[in-house]
Amino acid sequence: xxxxxxxxxxxxxxxxxxxxxxxxxxxxxxxxxxxxxxxxxxxxxxxxxxxxxxxxxxxxxxxxxxxxxxxxxxxxxxxxxxxxxxxxxxxxxxxxxxxxxxxxxxxxxxxxxxxxxxxxxxxxxxxxxxxxxxxxxxxxxxxx
Amino acid sequence: xxxxxxxxxxxxxxxxxxxxxxxxxxxxxxxxxxxxxxxxxxxxxxxxxxxxxxxxxxxxxxxxxxxxxxxxxxxxxxxxxxxxxxxxxxxxxxxxxxxxxxxxxxxxxxxxxxxxxxxxxxxxxxxxxxxxxxxxxxxxxxxx
DNA sequence: TATAAATAGGATAAAATTATCCGAAATAAA
DNA sequence: TTTATTTCGGATAATTTTATCCTATTTATA
Numbered sequence: 541x542x543x544x545x546x547x548x549x550x551x552x553x554x555x556x557x558x559x560x561x562x563x564x565x566x567x568x569x570x571x572x573x574x575x576x577x578x579x580x581x582x583x584x585x586x587x588x589x590x591x592x593x594x595x596x597x598x599x600x601x602x603x604x605x606x607x608x609x610x611x612x613x614x615x616x617x618x619x620x621x622x623x624x625x626x627x628x629x630x631x632x633x634x635x636x637x638x639x640x641x642x643x644x645x646x647x648x649x650x651x652x653x654x655x656x657x658x659x660x661x662x663x664x665x666x667x668x669x670x671x672x673x674x675x676x677x678x679x680x681x682x683x684x
Numbered sequence: 685x686x687x688x689x690x691x692x693x694x695x696x697x698x699x700x701x702x703x704x705x706x707x708x709x710x711x712x713x714x715x716x717x718x719x720x721x722x723x724x725x726x727x728x729x730x731x732x733x734x735x736x737x738x739x740x741x742x743x744x745x746x747x748x749x750x751x752x753x754x755x756x757x758x759x760x761x762x763x764x765x766x767x768x769x770x771x772x773x774x775x776x777x778x779x780x781x782x783x784x785x786x787x788x789x790x791x792x793x794x795x796x797x798x799x800x801x802x803x804x805x806x807x808x809x810x811x812x813x814x815x816x817x818x819x820x821x822x823x824x825x826x827x828x
Numbered sequence: 829t830a831t832a833a834a835t836a837g838g839a840t841a842a843a844a845t846t847a848t849c850c851g852a853a854a855t856a857a858a
Numbered sequence: 859t860t861t862a863t864t865t866c867g868g869a870t871a872a873t874t875t876t877a878t879c880c881t882a883t884t885t886a887t888a
Binding site for chain 3: 543544545578579580581584598599600601602603
């Protein structure tokens with residue numbers, strides 16, 4: 541469904557959100573440990589999240605990554621997915637046709653439409669806050 | 685969503701089904717032309733479909749690929765996807781956790797569950813026949 | 829039986845994705 | 859101002875996916 545990069549990005553954002561609620565910044569090393577991902581690769585993905593204004597990075601000693609607490613509830617899963625995997629999951633034809641729409645549909649166009657729209661709705665309406673709280677409460681997990 | 689190989693596989697199966705209704709066999713060359721795919725790669729994918737008993741191959745002169753007409757309505761999209769991409773689309777965690785279930789869910793487990801189940805239902809209940817008829821009637825297209 | 833026409837399948841190659849490494853730049857604090 | 863800490867970013871490597879090529883094998887038919 542998502543690329544590895546995107547999976548790491550989502551999990552990293554959730555962990556940064558949790559730590560940000562505690563007023564703490566985190567390093568790629570801590571993140572990689574917490575979400576069970578390769579550290580250097582995770583750092584690259586964090587750069588993408590920074591460029592898309594999803595997380596803030598503070599350079600230098602005592603630096604790290606954080607998310608402005610007041611933003612955590614505003615950030616939706618869709619933004620993270622879009623920052624890393626782009627919009628292909630919403631837009632591209634399920635069978636790879638270059639042109640695929642109501643006028644010129646692929647054989648599964650209608651069947652996929654409903655599923656894709658449900659996915660889109662879910663991603664656009666799930667906030668980082670919600671996911672972070674699930675982890676904090678112990679109702680969900682970031683690794684294993 | 686699906687791999688390129690799987691996209692080609694689905695489109696190839698649809699085309700073979702159409703030709704099989706006409707009592708004709710088709711070659712990888714014809715298929716690749718019709719679905720706009722790389723020929724040699726398509727041939728490899730056809731081998732996988734043959735191994736999974738989704739299409740029949742007849743070797744030698746006047747050979748080619750075909751699907752027993754009486755089977756076309758029985759073959760579901762899910763079988764094709766499974767033959768090429770395996771069952772990861774149904775089974776794997778959306779965030780890549782090795783263990784992800786009700787007892788130990790990833791943060792998006794519940795949210796993905798509904799979508800994945802809808803996808804599964806759709807794939808298991810869409811027949812090759814239905815898709816082939818869509819192409820035959822001109823209601824859908826295999827390329828461009 | 830010889831020949832031409834097909835698929836099968838192994839060996840490679842190309843491209844994309846995933847992953848690692850290291851030096852540069854920035855910053856807080858001694 | 860120096861040092862230690864930290865992100866940034868370019869170069870490179872490993873792996874997976876996608877794609878190509880060539881030969882072997884099979885089979886209908888002349």
